[in-house]
Amino acid sequence: MKVKVQLFATLSLYLPRGVENRTATLDLPEGASVAEAFRVLRLPDDLPKLILLNGINVKEDARLKEGDVLSVFPPIAGG
Amino acid sequence: MGGWTGQFLRVNLSKGVCSKEKLDPTIARDFIGGRGLASKILYNETDPKVDPLSPQNKILFATGPLTGTGATAGSRYMTVTKSPLTGAIASSNMGGYFPAEMKFAGYDLIIVEGKSEKPVYLWINNDQVEIRCAEHIWGKTVWEVEDLLKAETDEEAKFASIGPAGEKLVRFACVINDKHRGGRSGVGAVMGSKNLKAIAVRGTKGLKVARKDAFLEVVMAAMAKLKAAPVTGQGLPTYGTPIVVNIINAHGFFPTRNFQEGVFATANKISGETMRETTLIRNKACFGCPIACSRVTEVKEGPFKGVGEGPEYEALWSLGADCGIDNLEAVTKANYLCNELGMDPISVGATLACAMEMYEKGIISESDVGRSLNFGDPEALVEMTEKAGRREGFGNVLAEGALRVAQKYGHPEFFMGVKGQEFPAYDGRGAQGMALNYATSNRGACHVRGYTIAPEVFGIPLKMDPFTTEGKAAIDKAFQDITAIVDSSGLCLFLTFGIGMEEILPMLEAATGAGYNMENLLKAGERIWNLERLFNIREGFTAADDTLPKRILEEPIPAGPAQGKVARLSEMLPEYYRLRGWDEQGVPTNEKLRELGLA
Numbered sequence: 001m002k003v004k005v006q007l008f009a010t011l012s013l014y015l016p017r018g019v020e021n022r023t024a025t026l027d028l029p030e031g032a033s034v035a036e037a038f039r040v041l042r043l044p045d046d047l048p049k050l051i052l053l054n055g056i057n058v059k060e061d062a063r064l065k066e067g068d069v070l071s072v073f074p075p076i077a078g079g
Numbered sequence: 080m081g082g083w084t085g086q087f088l089r090v091n092l093s094k095g096v097c098s099k100e101k102l103d104p105t106i107a108r109d110f111i112g113g114r115g116l117a118s119k120i121l122y123n124e125t126d127p128k129v130d131p132l133s134p135q136n137k138i139l140f141a142t143g144p145l146t147g148t149g150a151t152a153g154s155r156y157m158t159v160t161k162s163p164l165t166g167a168i169a170s171s172n173m174g175g176y177f178p179a180e181m182k183f184a185g186y187d188l189i190i191v192e193g194k195s196e197k198p199v200y201l202w203i204n205n206d207q208v209e210i211r212c213a214e215h216i217w218g219k220t221v222w223e224v225e226d227l228l229k230a231e232t233d234e235e236a237k238f239a240s241i242g243p244a245g246e247k248l249v250r251f252a253c254v255i256n257d258k259h260r261g262g263r264s265g266v267g268a269v270m271g272s273k274n275l276k277a278i279a280v281r282g283t284k285g286l287k288v289a290r291k292d293a294f295l296e297v298v299m300a301a302m303a304k305l306k307a308a309p310v311t312g313q314g315l316p317t318y319g320t321p322i323v324v325n326i327i328n329a330h331g332f333f334p335t336r337n338f339q340e341g342v343f344a345t346a347n348k349i350s351g352e353t354m355r356e357t358t359l360i361r362n363k364a365c366f367g368c369p370i371a372c373s374r375v376t377e378v379k380e381g382p383f384k385g386v387g388e389g390p391e392y393e394a395l396w397s398l399g400a401d402c403g404i405d406n407l408e409a410v411t412k413a414n415y416l417c418n419e420l421g422m423d424p425i426s427v428g429a430t431l432a433c434a435m436e437m438y439e440k441g442i443i444s445e446s447d448v449g450r451s452l453n454f455g456d457p458e459a460l461v462e463m464t465e466k467a468g469r470r471e472g473f474g475n476v477l478a479e480g481a482l483r484v485a486q487k488y489g490h491p492e493f494f495m496g497v498k499g500q501e502f503p504a505y506d507g508r509g510a511q512g513m514a515l516n517y518a519t520s521n522r523g524a525c526h527v528r529g530y531t532i533a534p535e536v537f538g539i540p541l542k543m544d545p546f547t548t549e550g551k552a553a554i555d556k557a558f559q560d561i562t563a564i565v566d567s568s569g570l571c572l573f574l575t576f577g578i579g580m581e582e583i584l585p586m587l588e589a590a591t592g593a594g595y596n597m598e599n600l601l602k603a604g605e606r607i608w609n610l611e612r613l614f615n616i617r618e619g620f621t622a623a624d625d626t627l628p629k630r631i632l633e634e635p636i637p638a639g640p641a642q643g644k645v646a647r648l649s650e651m652l653p654e655y656y657r658l659r660g661w662d663e664q665g666v667p668t669n670e671k672l673r674e675l676g677l678a
Contacts, residue, residue, distance in 0.1 A: 008325045009318055009352060021347050022325075048309060050538065055331045055640020057542070071329040075309040077537040077576045078320035078372065079327075079392040079504065079526065 001030055001066040005037055008073045011049070014041050028064060035060040037070060048075050081289035082144030082590035083107050088186045088208060090201060092273050093134055093193030097201075097208040102187055107144070108593045108603075109676065111567035114170045115607035117141035117159035117188060121168070122610060124190075127617040131163040131265075132248055132272040134194035140181065140239065140278070141188045143569025144591050147179030147366065148286050148294070151301045151578070151586070152571035154179060154365035158239075161618070163272075164250045164265035164426070164480050165499040165523040168614045171254065171262030172527070172566055173239075174365035178256070180237040183282025195274040200240075202232050203280040213276040218243060220419040221255045224277055233281045240277035241267045242421030244468040248272060249478040251426030255418060259373070259388035260365075263423045264500060264522050265480075289592025297589055301574075301582045305369050310539070311577035315372040316362055320392035321351030323504075330536060330545065331640030332509025333396065334502065336403045336454050337432040338495045338630055341506050342639035343400035349407050351392075358411055363388070370573055376411060383412035383461065390414035390424065393526075396504035397428025398464070402435060403454030410457075413464040420468030426480055429501035431463055433481040433493050434473075442488050448473045495631075498523035498624050507627060507646045508636050510535045512543070512551040514646035515655060518625045519555065521611035527572055529558035539576055548647050552654035560604035567607060606675040609659075609667050613677065622665035625652060 006023045007015050016024050026040055034051060038060065043049075051058055052071040064070070083102055090097045110116040117139040129135045138160040145153040156178035162169035181189065184205050191201075198213040216224050221242040229236060237257060244252040245267030252268040253261030261267070270276075288294045305311040314322055327333045328346040335343040347353060358378060364371035377386045383406075390398065390410055398413045399405065417424040437443045438452040445451055449472050452459055466474025476484055481501045485494040496502050500523025507514025512531030520528040531554055535545035543550065561580065565572050568587055580597065588595045595603075615624075626632075627646050635643045656663065660671030672678040 006325075006329070008350075009314065009322055012352060022352065050326065050536075052326075052329050052640075055329055057544075071325075073326050073329075074314060075537070076314040076318075076322045076326060077310045077533060077539055078315055078573070079323040079530075079532065 001064070002027055003037065003064050003068045003070060005041065006069065006071045007041070008071070009076060010074050011043065011047070011072055014043050032064050033060065034058060034062045034064065034070060037064065049073065050075065080104060080592050081287040082148060083112065084182060084185050084187050084286070086185055087188040087190065088203070089190045089192070090210070091193045092191065092195040092199065092210070092275060095210055097210065110607060111564065111603055112143035112187060113141045113155070113567040113569055114157040114159060115563060115567035115603065117157055118168060118170065118607065118610055118614065120190065121159055121161070122614050125161065129161060131161045131166065131269060134273070136161050136269055137190060137192045138266060138269045138273070139188055139190050142178045142182050143567055145587060146569030147182035148288055148590050149367055150298055150570065150590060151305060152365065152368040152370065152574050153569050154367055155566070155569050155571055156181065157566060158254050158262065158266040160266055160269045162264040162266070162522065163248070163268045166618055167498050167522055167620060168611050169264035169266055169522055170566070171264050171266045173254070173256045173260045173262050174571060175257035175260040176366050177237040177239050177280065178569065179366040180280045180282045182286055183284050184280050185282065185284050189278065191273060191275060194272065198274045198276050200228065200277040200279060201275065203278065204233065205282055205284060216276055217246065221421050222258055222419050225258055228277060228279050232279045236279045236281045238277055238279050241270050242419060242468065244421045245271035247470045247478070249422060249468065249470065250480045251423045253421050253423050255421050259418050261418065261421065261423060263425060263525065267421050288590040290589045294586065294589035297582060297585045301578050301586065302369050304582065305574065305577040308577035311370050311573065315370050315573065315576070318351035318355060319362065319372045319374045321354050321374070321390070321395055323392045324350040324395055325352065326536060327505060330509060331636065331642070332506035333400055334504065334506045335400045337401060337436040337493065338502070338506060339436065340638065341509060341636040341641050345405040346400060348405040349395045349399040349410055353407060357407065365571065368571065372573060378408045378411050381408060383408040385412055385415045387415040387418060389418070393504050394424035394428065397425045398460060401428050401432040402460055404457055404460055406457040409460055413460050416461065416464045416468060420465070422468050425503050426501050427464055427467060429495065430477050430481040430484055431460065433495065434477060434484055436493050437485070437488055437490060442490055492629055495628055496524045497627060498620065500524045505532055506636065506641070507631055508644045509641035510545040511548045511647060511651065512554055514627060514631065514648060515551055515555050515651045516559070518627055518648055518652065519655060521608070521615055528562055529555045530562070530572065531555060531558055533576070540579065546644060548650040552651050552658055555655060556658050559608055560601060563607040564600060564604040602675065606677060609671065609675055609677055612667060616666060625665055
């Protein structure tokens with residue numbers, strides 16, 4: 001299944017080269033978790049993250065499905 | 080005691096007289112300083128129903144006891160007055176270097192009253208205070224004024240000034256500090272109505288704190304904590320407030336095209352990440368701040384060429400997504416114009432977005448505007464920003480703010496705001512705590528009176544579900560009261576992303592020696608909030624004003640992660656009133672007023 005993973009701010013460093021809009025498209029096994037997507041991108045476990053799955057906060061054990069959009073941020077605030 | 084200088088300056092422009100007065104230490108302790116102390120003085124000294132743009136209104140420039148002391152990010156002051164935008168109390172928070180310089184010259188506050196017959200500026204050089212002719216700088220932009228006045232005062236002087244927008248009584252005109260730092264609610268128009276173009280200040284006196292060793296110890300610990308916290312040590316220094324664009328858009332409550340949508344498809348083009356890759360030159364700090372969130376930027380070429388500061392997150396939204404514009408260079412140029420002309424970019428963009436919606440719906444015509452006014456048009460943005468600041472053509476209509484524009488054309492429902500002030504960059508339908516905060520904020524729609532986005536989005540200090548109304552009344556009250564303390568102390572609110580009351584209390588107590596403890600300090604925050612509420616009640620505001628536009632209450636967000644959501648204000652407001660000790664009409668009970676010493 002294909003899912004889109006967006007990595008923002010300092011996490012952009014972990015995007016594969018050449019992607020646009022800070023978004024990587026990953027091909028993952030059916031029912032893969034958020035943590036598995038992070039392993040593919042080599043995102044370190046110990047980096048604190050704010051994780052949104054289709055705009056809703058989730059944890060790393062959440063399961064993904066075809067067409068999902070995962071948006072991942074380091075701890076941020078402001079505005 | 081320390082922290083406060085113990086002295087304030089009263090300037091009567093009608094009489095041309097400046098006098099120095101002693102600060103009442105009891106009032107200073109109970110209302111802290113800044114926003115609280117100035118609100119108390121304004122409440123005591125002005126009559127209800129005073130016309131905000133008349134000589135009878137007063138404007139106070141109010142530092143806090145921590146401003147300029149070396150306290151972490153102790154850079155702020157508040158300009159407090161009755162707002163020409165809302166008719167409610169206005170307190171407009173600014174940083175930079177002017178507020179600390181005011182303290183070094185020996186003044187906690189400057190109270191300006193009356194009206195000068197001719198344009199003047201104030202030159203404060205420590206103990207010497209002069210009202211000087213400003214006819215030669217009337218009509219000049221903020222940036223020009225600072226350069227010209229430096230030459231005729233002191234190279235090291237700091238400035239608070241207005242641009243053409245303040246002179247022309249644009250209802251969302253700012254006072255601008257240090258060329259690039261302004262605030263909301265139209266305080267610049269009040270300064271303009273008094274024919275006061277600028278305040279220049281030079282101070283070399285230094286400040287005393289009550290317990291130096293204890294103060295240094297807590298400041299150093301707070302500095303270390305801010306450096307270590309990911310938000311204040313990395314996120315804000317690296318990306319500034321624009322870092323927030325993508326995350327709010329990803330949550331689906333990034334207001335788009337006058338709140339018709341909650342997702343801006345091309346938000347990334349106006350994001351902090353894109354700014355860092357394109358327009359950013361370097362970051363910059365206010366006095367005593369280890370965070371340094373300001374952005375020095377440049378548009379190198381093309382029609383929107385320029386150099387300046389910003390935009391901040393709020394301006395990227397208002398001048399960008401809210402107007403359907405993803406051209407970062409145009410948004411940056413419009414932001415520079417806001418700084419030069421002296422306007423609040425939130426109100427500028429939000430008012431333009433309101434007009435754009437009415438234009439696209441056929442309510443405002445091309446002949447009204449003198450050009451097309453579609454969403455997404457960067458040339459229209461830049462042209463209309465300049466015209467609003469100078470009240471030229473259709474800009475004269477926009478200069479009245481979104482509520483009056485919508486009313487003029489018979490459709491007040493297109494005004495997106497509260498109590499006459501336009502919303503900032505979060506759609507309350509997607510963050511229920513922020514919806515309640517907007518409805519109850521004492522200065523009209525404002526995000527920095529109770530920034531519940533911290534828990535609802537960022538998980539600071541704890542993560543709350545943005546869509547639930549449960550627990551939001553309590554968190555709103557707590558945030559509003561604590562923010563009143565931060566604002567009144569002279570600290571920057573952004574500190575609270577890295578430190579909390581456990582640092583702020585000892586910092587304030589070591590500086591002042593006033594006997595603050597957690598209980599009486601939190602009570603002071605609550606006292607300040609209630610005093611502002613009393614000011615507004617005296618002006619005729621009622622519970623009916625604690626509401627939101629019909630769109631936010633009844634029209635669901637059409638698509639995206641917050642699809643189907645509306646603001647469920649009625650689930651939160653009664654509980655909020657109860658927690659505040661107010662009656663069902665939102666009026667503080669006598670019991671509550673006695674408890675706070677306000678009876």
